[in-house]
Amino acid sequence: MSDSANATARIPSGRKSLAASSERIALGPLDGRYFGAVAPLVDYLSEAALNRDRVGVEVEWFIHLTNNNVLPGTELLTAEQQAGLRGIVTEFDAESVKELADIEKVTVHDVKAVEYFIGNRLAALGLERLKPLVHFGCTSEDINNLSYAVGVKGAVEDVWLPAARTLVAKIAAMAEENRAVPMLSRTHGQPATPTTLGKELAVTAFRLTRQLDRIAKTEILGKINGATGTYAAHYASVPTADWEAVAKSFVESLGLTWNPLTTQIESHDWQAELYADMARFNRILHNLCTDVWSYISIGYFAQVPVPGATGSSTMPHKVNPIRFENAEANLEISNALLDTLGATLVTSRWQRDLTDSSSQRNIGVAFGHSILAINNVLGGLGRLDTAEAVLADDLDHNWEVLAEAIQMVMRAEAIAGVEGMDDPYERLKDLTRGHRVDADRMQEFVSGLGLSAEAQARLLDLTPGKYIGIAESLVDHLNK
Numbered sequence: 113m114s115d116s117a118n119a120t121a122r123i124p125s126g127r128k129s130l131a132a133s134s135e136r137i138a139l140g141p142l143d144g145r146y147f148g149a150v151a152p153l154v155d156y157l158s159e160a161a162l163n164r165d166r167v168g169v170e171v172e173w174f175i176h177l178t179n180n181n182v183l184p185g186t187e188l189l190t191a192e193q194q195a196g197l198r199g200i201v202t203e204f205d206a207e208s209v210k211e212l213a214d215i216e217k218v219t220v221h222d223v224k225a226v227e228y229f230i231g232n233r234l235a236a237l238g239l240e241r242l243k244p245l246v247h248f249g250c251t252s253e254d255i256n257n258l259s260y261a262v263g264v265k266g267a268v269e270d271v272w273l274p275a276a277r278t279l280v281a282k283i284a285a286m287a288e289e290n291r292a293v294p295m296l297s298r299t300h301g302q303p304a305t306p307t308t309l310g311k312e313l314a315v316t317a318f319r320l321t322r323q324l325d326r327i328a329k330t331e332i333l334g335k336i337n338g339a340t341g342t343y344a345a346h347y348a349s350v351p352t353a354d355w356e357a358v359a360k361s362f363v364e365s366l367g368l369t370w371n372p373l374t375t376q377i378e379s380h381d382w383q384a385e386l387y388a389d390m391a392r393f394n395r396i397l398h399n400l401c402t403d404v405w406s407y408i409s410i411g412y413f414a415q416v417p418v419p420g421a422t423g424s425s426t427m428p429h430k431v432n433p434i435r436f437e438n439a440e441a442n443l444e445i446s447n448a449l450l451d452t453l454g455a456t457l458v459t460s461r462w463q464r465d466l467t468d469s470s471s472q473r474n475i476g477v478a479f480g481h482s483i484l485a486i487n488n489v490l491g492g493l494g495r496l497d498t499a500e501a502v503l504a505d506d507l508d509h510n511w512e513v514l515a516e517a518i519q520m521v522m523r524a525e526a527i528a529g530v531e532g533m534d535d536p537y538e539r540l541k542d543l544t545r546g547h548r549v550d551a552d553r554m555q556e557f558v559s560g561l562g563l564s565a566e567a568q569a570r571l572l573d574l575t576p577g578k579y580i581g582i583a584e585s586l587v588d589h590l591n592k
């Protein structure tokens with residue numbers, strides 16, 4: 113071997129810096145390879161959207177104060193002035209993001225930068241005199257909590273919930289299609305009383321729907337009560353106003369529930385509630401992913417290959433369940449963040465610490481990984497075909513699951529007065545435990561029990577595929 117072949121292989125030093133490239137290269141996958149899937153969240157949960165919402169809250173507060181004549185010396189704004197102020201929000205774009213970032217470089221305070229950004233636009237609207245009204249009585253958290261509330265509300269209602277509901281509708285449709293397809297159960301991983309594939313999918317759809325209904329009802333709170341929640345600056349400057357009423361009507365005008373009692377920060381309990389429910393949804397979905405993955409593995413579902421796509425780079429025969437595996441990973445990452453947010457956001461030292469500011473910057477990431485997973489599960493489910501023959505074959509190899517049915521029939525017969533029905537459980541245990549029993553052996557056993565004619569006929573008609581109780585009609589609970 114030559115010396116060069118012996119040298120340790122490594123990435124060459126002196127390489128170009130990718131961080132210095134003119135096109136910004138994403139560090140994280142949500143802003144890189146997965147951006148397409150999470151792009152709808154950018155208008156709600158990106159830093160730019162947060163800043164736009166901050167501008168929106170400041171502008172609406174300005175209009176609210178003037179509309180309600182809260183301060184002596186203000187005049188009602190004209191329709192043009194109001195439209196002009198709101199235009200600062202609707203016109204907020206990439207250029208505005210840059211301008212705001214430049215102001216923040218000087219202020220080193222993100223919300224103060226928003227105040228200056230708006231202030232710089234008042235002269236053009238003939239409102240220069242009212243510059244002191246921007247951010248009046250506010251601490252930054254007054255603006256931040258309302259902006260996050262508006263952003264998260266929009267992300268849930270416009271993006272996350274519709275995507276999640278589309279997925280649950282798909283699972284429910286699959287439950288309907290497979291409602292009568294018998295399937296061997298596997299409690300503890302062992303053959304157990306059969307069910308139908310549709311009923312098992314219906315259980316998941318039912319569980320997910322409950323979580324979505326909770327999420328849709330989340331109470332989203334907001335506050336605007338000053339530096340320590342006492343309206344001290346408000347009353348010191350304008351003692352004549354009913355500041356609680358002004359604050360309440362403002363918070364409610366944003367579609368939020370007014371929180372009347374806080375420190376400097378809105379207590380964030382509603383966020384913890386929401387993220388716990390979303391994490392529970394994610395966990396139930398994760399359970400579906402691993403179950404479906406396992407069903408694919410044992411051949412219950414066939415995956416329809418994507419034309420032109422590679423399954424395994426080395427094993428040409430394979431179609432890998434990568435959508436479900438990707439979803440599993442992304443649900444775990446989403447939950448790690450949702451759990452952390454829920455835990456950290458409900459604590460703040462004394463009247464405030466700034467940890468919430470830094471952690472809330474990751475809300476979009478938590479949503480993003482969940483949305484990505486939802487998309488992947490939807491795509492994965494769309495490529496599944498139920499292999500009914502494989503399910504039927506499995507049932508036909510597990511006649512011993514009828515042991516439960518036979519012993520229950522014997523118990524009922526004993527109670528009805530039929531002789532010779534002693535020790536049903538033990539007799540079935542002797543017949544079935546630890547060994548396979550085929551159809552002939554099972555039917556021979558049933559015929560030798562001395563059951564009443566009707567019970568014997570009922571049992572002889574039973575097969576593992578028919579031993580499904582009312583599994584099929586249970587699927588109807590999805591529509592109740």
Ligand SMILES: O=C(O)C[C@H](Nc1ncnc2c1ncn2[C@@H]1O[C@H](COP(=O)(O)O)[C@@H](O)[C@H]1O)C(=O)O
Pocket residue numbers: 220221222223250251252253376464466469470471473
């Ligand atoms: O209204 C106030 O500002 C009152 C002030 N409390 C603050 N409340 C809200 N934001 C504040 C506060 N303090 C700093 N900052 C600014 O928060 C930004 C934190 O940046 P990051 O850690 O990246 O989230 C970063 O831009 C910080 O400048 C207080 O003294 O109680």
